[in-house]
Amino acid sequence: AQTVTQSQPEMSVQEAETVTLSCTYDTSESDYYLFWYKQPPSRQMILVIRQEAYKQQNATENRFSVNFQKAAKSFSLKISDSQLGDAAMYFCAYRSAFQGAQKLVFGQGTRLTINP
């Protein structure tokens, strides 16, 4: 079974600075997808960024980018120019690319605080 580990329960960063959230995963599969979700105090789960394992290029969405290291099974999220609205819980998630697979496996989450 696949597992996802986020080893940083809490992180904080000064507004406008850059912060990196860590995620490692364990799988025997060669093809899969990785995701970062944001959960603000409203509880709504919001997809931030996604990565296909067979693509070597790291995904980028505006101020959010990932560092995907397939051999190391690492998938970190970098937030540049942090804003107060970035404060939230962040979850890393894995999904198999096996045909028909739909289930997400989540990490424990990292609570990000932005200091003004």
Place this chain on the structure above:
Amino acid sequence: NAGVTQTPKFQVLKTGQSMTLQCAQDMNHEYMSWYRQDPGMGLRLIHYSVGAGITDQGEVPNGYNVSRSTTEDFPLRLLSAAPSQTSVYFCASKKGTETLGEQYFGPGTRLTVT
């Protein structure tokens, strides 16, 4: 287009009571699922469905029942509530044919069992 809706938003139950958490989506998504979120444990899959009439167990199915009689609705039933079921419950849906497709989450239901 309302997306994924869940009712109620909050619920308090006594041990032994039963109830149904409602989930509906209007995006014609084949895949629907239920997760529970507990502090320090992320979201864990309870049950899921790949289409009307088809359901299967996830990681933590004990104490919960589901059915999928229509594409739109995927209710979660607590048969006899226990304090260990105190949690926040999320319903999600996804278009089944999109391998990298996004899972859309509902706003969640906070359940407290006393």
